[in-house]
Amino acid sequence: MKRTALFLAALMAASLALSGCGAAAPGGAATPSPAAVIPAITPANGEIPPTEAPVQNTGFTAYELRQQIVYYPEGSGANDAEYLLDATLPFFTAQDEAAARMNESVELYRAELGERVAVERLPFADRASGEDAPSTVVTCEMEFVGDYLNVSLYEDASYGGSAEQALHTFVFDRTGLERSLASLTGVFDPSDLAAQQVLNEIARNASMYYGDITAENVKPALDLFNAFAVTDTGYVLYAATGSLAKPELGILSFAVEKAAFYPEFVGDTVPANRYEALQNAADLMARACASEYLSFSGGNPDALAASGFLSGLLAKRGIKELSEQEYKALFAAYFTGAFPEDIATAGDGTALANGVYTVADAPLATYAVELIDARLDSDRLTLNGNLIYGVPGEADAAVVAGVEVVLIAGDAAEVGYRFEGFAIF
Numbered sequence: 387m388k389r390t391a392l393f394l395a396a397l398m399a400a401s402l403a404l405s406g407c408g409a410a411a412p413g414g415a416a417t418p419s420p421a422a423v424i425p426a427i428t429p430a431n432g433e434i435p436p437t438e439a440p441v442q443n444t445g446f447t448a449y450e451l452r453q454q455i456v457y458y459p460e461g462s463g464a465n466d467a468e469y470l471l472d473a474t475l476p477f478f479t480a481q482d483e484a485a486a487r488m489n490e491s492v493e494l495y496r497a498e499l500g501e502r503v504a505v506e507r508l509p510f511a512d513r514a515s516g517e518d519a520p521s522t523v524v525t526c527e528m529e530f531v532g533d534y535l536n537v538s539l540y541e542d543a544s545y546g547g548s549a550e551q552a553l554h555t556f557v558f559d560r561t562g563l564e565r566s567l568a569s570l571t572g573v574f575d576p577s578d579l580a581a582q583q584v585l586n587e588i589a590r591n592a593s594m595y596y597g598d599i600t601a602e603n604v605k606p607a608l609d610l611f612n613a614f615a616v617t618d619t620g621y622v623l624y625a626a627t628g629s630l631a632k633p634e635l636g637i638l639s640f641a642v643e644k645a646a647f648y649p650e651f652v653g654d655t656v657p658a659n660r661y662e663a664l665q666n667a668a669d670l671m672a673r674a675c676a677s678e679y680l681s682f683s684g685g686n687p688d689a690l691a692a693s694g695f696l697s698g699l700l701a702k703r704g705i706k707e708l709s710e711q712e713y714k715a716l717f718a719a720y721f722t723g724a725f726p727e728d729i730a731t732a733g734d735g736t737a738l739a740n741g742v743y744t745v746a747d748a749p750l751a752t753y754a755v756e757l758i759d760a761r762l763d764s765d766r767l768t769l770n771g772n773l774i775y776g777v778p779g780e781a782d783a784a785v786v787a788g789v790e791v792v793l794i795a796g797d798a799a800e801v802g803y804r805f806e807g808f809a810i811f
Contacts, residue, residue: 685723
């Protein structure tokens with residue numbers, strides 16, 4: 387997530403401690419009447435207790451819906467506040483690393499929200515006698531799509547006689563990591579491709595948009611970290627109100643197919659229906675190998691590489707324990723060589739006791755792979771690309787090495803191919 391400078395003094399004065407999610411239409415929620423609908427809250431924490439049980443069995447960490455209301459200035463209430471912040475944000479309730487990561491991202495958003503209200507909006511608040519207080523109302527939508535969770539936070543703000551709407555999104559994976567469009571597509575910098583797809587849509591409906599829009603207009607209007615969502619077939623990219631079209635059209639959305647970000651070899655050398663799984667497998671292998679600069683051949687990764695890869699794979703599935711037989715079968719579905727029997731002593735921390743493997747926490751997504759080209763020789767597929775350190779798309783991400791991935795086609799392989807070799811050079 388983009389991290390802006392935090393005005394902590396203003397934030398503490400606002401006593402900001404938000405959380406919760408209720409469904410909200412993208413058109414935004416109306417400013418509430420404080421006297422009519424705001425429940426009494428305690429000065430101690432400013433939170434309204436959740437009215438629903440935590441949402442569970444989603445395949446992700448359980449979450450609950452919380453709400454907080456803050457009156458400005460400090461010490462004011464519904465009847466005399468100069469400004470009102472009414473926000474609902476998700477709070478992930480499990481005591482695990484995935485929940486902690488997602489809550490940390492939400493907390494950073496909450497801090498940025500507090501900055502916007504205290505610094506940008508409160509100074510322009512002008513509550514007329516007998517009128518509702520100007521306000522910022524944040525509503526939230528949650529959507530699970532495959533291995534990802536879309537969180538969409540709609541901000542409706544009024545102040546100084548004007549109103550605005552903004553959208554902030556998170557895309558979380560099952561390990562709780564916040565994903566950028568670059569990290570999902572495997573493209574180090576997808577901004578040019580994304581801008582071209584938006585331009586294509588604009589060209590089909592030119593009358594809806596400002597004239598003479600170019601890629602240079604489109605790229606700053608897109609936020610490929612916190613203004614996009616995952617769909618079953620690709621992505622939705624959002625552009626801010628007024629950035630590419632008249633403000634009355636609101637927040638703009640553009641549907642983009644996954645294939646728009648595929649390398650040129652997809653569809654020719656690599657079937658389109660295999661590419662995403664192979665890209666994900668290459669990323670997991672990079673995370674398992676790159677920190678120790680590990681490589682292997684003959685389908686025989688050492689215990690650290692093998693267990694690191696399997697831990698990342700199982701984290702995506704939310705699995706912490708597997709029988710010894712199941713664990714070895716999963717290895718055989720991804721590697722052509724022999725299972726390293728010393729995983730419990732020389733691996734990533736995965737333990738074996740009483741015939742059950744307890745899986746270590748997955749390596750964090752410090753590394754990723756950008757696949758550039760491919761060649762196919764009978765049943766042997768060789769992929770070449772760049773090893774990226776950091777989060778693809780962020781300013782501190784960098785290409786640090788080359789990568790070669792060698793795979794062998796096989797019916798028993800989960801993704802159609804198994805690893806024969808992996809090299810960093």
